[in-house]
Amino acid sequence: MQHPLPRIAIIGTGIAGLACAAQLHAHAAVSLFDKSRGLGGRMATRRSEVARFDHGVSRFSADGDFEVFLQPLIAAGSVAAWSPKTVRLSPQAGINQPRYAALPPRRQWVASPGMSSLGRAVVAQYQFDAVHLGVTVSALETQPDQRMRLLADGQVYEDFDRVIIAMPPAQAAALLPHGAMRQACESVVMQPCHTLMLAAPTPTEVAWDIALVDDPMVEIVIANHQKPGRDGSSAFVVQTNHQWSAQHIDQPVADVGQLIQARLFELFADSLAIEPLRDPESIAYQSCHRWLYAAAATPLQNPQGFLFDAASGLGVAGDWCLGTRVRHGFASGTALGAAVKKSL
Numbered sequence: 246m247q248h249p250l251p252r253i254a255i256i257g258t259g260i261a262g263l264a265c266a267a268q269l270h271a272h273a274a275v276s277l278f279d280k281s282r283g284l285g286g287r288m289a290t291r292r293s294e295v296a297r298f299d300h301g302v303s304r305f306s307a308d309g310d311f312e313v314f315l316q317p318l319i320a321a322g323s324v325a326a327w328s329p330k331t332v333r334l335s336p337q338a339g340i341n342q343p344r345y346a347a348l349p350p351r352r353q354w355v356a357s358p359g360m361s362s363l364g365r366a367v368v369a370q371y372q373f374d375a376v377h378l379g380v381t382v383s384a385l386e387t388q389p390d391q392r393m394r395l396l397a398d399g400q401v402y403e404d405f406d407r408v409i410i411a412m413p414p415a416q417a418a419a420l421l422p423h424g425a426m427r428q429a430c431e432s433v434v435m436q437p438c439h440t441l442m443l444a445a446p447t448p449t450e451v452a453w454d455i456a457l458v459d460d461p462m463v464e465i466v467i468a469n470h471q472k473p474g475r476d477g478s479s480a481f482v483v484q485t486n487h488q489w490s491a492q493h494i495d496q497p498v499a500d501v502g503q504l505i506q507a508r509l510f511e512l513f514a515d516s517l518a519i520e521p522l523r524d525p526e527s528i529a530y531q532s533c534h535r536w537l538y539a540a541a542a543t544p545l546q547n548p549q550g551f552l553f554d555a556a557s558g559l560g561v562a563g564d565w566c567l568g569t570r571v572r573h574g575f576a577s578g579t580a581l582g583a584a585v586k587k588s589l
């Protein structure tokens with residue numbers, strides 16, 4: 246008699262959950278859950294009437310297994326290489342020093358036409374049992390037969406042999422029973438940041454694609470519309486420094502957006518290209534987003550890159566297990582997927 250495939254729930258469809266799902270799809274009936282209406286987690290895209298903005302991840306690096314994972318997505322046109330023209334802006338530069346210094350180009354990757362396209366491409370690429378979006382998992386329970394069930398928005402999803410929690414550590418801890426895994430999650434503190442999205446009604450081409458800024462408030466500015474495969478001719482994304490955002494975490498997000506916008510114009514006072522954005526009347530789109538869990542202050546750095554308890558069948562993955570970047574989320578989810586596969 247043929248045994249049915251083991252059933253696995255993966256909660257969180259950021260890169261860590263997606264990488265884990267890709268490892269397991271051929272060995273189990275995999276169900277994906279995410280509280281958001283879209284896939285990708287912090288690989289996110291805001292759509293507006295004038296342009297799309299990647300308001301989380303702007304670009305990512307990949308090598309080894311990650312590059313192999315990307316190949317079918319590149320072939321399908323959902324991921325593209327990008328070597329952004331990057332400058333470092335030093336507002337305090339002395340009179341004989343350049344304010345803008347060009348940095349050497351490095352090949353990076355973007356999902357296309359928006360960063361959130363990567364999640365959709367992964368789901369199209371692999372065979373999953375179910376994809377539940379807009380579903381917030383609030384609790385896990387062990388059934389009398391030792392399998393697990395998820396409680397979510399008044400619904401019960403039953404009979405899972407393994408459950409993977411792929412999300413920031415505070416959110417993961419809230420789903421875990423007391424014990425070593427939960428303690429490990431609670432030991433990692435995530436730092437916030439704010440993202441301002443701005444668009445002008447007229448084209449705003451700038452000489453750089455990314456500006457890294459030496460400033461206590463503004464960390465990086467991205468000319469989002471200059472990435473491959475983007476529509477719209479003006480879409481700027483401005484991200485803040487973690488410490489600055491922590492100090493402004495309780496302020497209304499719209500007020501924080503105004504502060505960032507004002508600082509942007511002080512910093513880029515000499516750049517006529519962004520002039521159309523200066524007049525509040527002529528701004529076509531302005532919105533600010535607060536990320537409570539942007540990056541780990543100190544990642545977990547356990548040698549495995551994930552947490553897994555074979556006895557209960559519970560596993561945890563996320564960028565914060567190894568670092569703060571997309572490639573760390575991929576490595577964590579992939580390594581956990583391999584460990585879970587062995588345990589089946």
Ligand SMILES: Cc1cc2nc3c(=O)[nH]c(=O)nc-3n(C[C@H](O)[C@H](O)[C@H](O)COP(=O)(O)OP(=O)(O)OC[C@H]3O[C@@H](n4cnc5c(N)ncnc54)[C@H](O)[C@@H]3O)c2cc1C
Nearest residue numbers: 257259260261280286287301302303382563564570571574
């Ligand atoms: C503003 C910003 C800019 C960044 N820029 C870069 C960059 O340029 N390059 C780079 O490499 N990295 C960047 N990063 C870091 C990068 O976003 C992360 O390293 C990576 O995306 C983390 O992926 P993850 O799968 O671990 O977690 P996430 O992407 O956070 O995924 C977690 C998922 O879990 C879901 N979830 C949480 N709780 C529940 C629940 N109870 N029920 C159901 N679903 C739930 C969430 O909705 C989310 O989709 C940036 C991050 C931010 C915030």
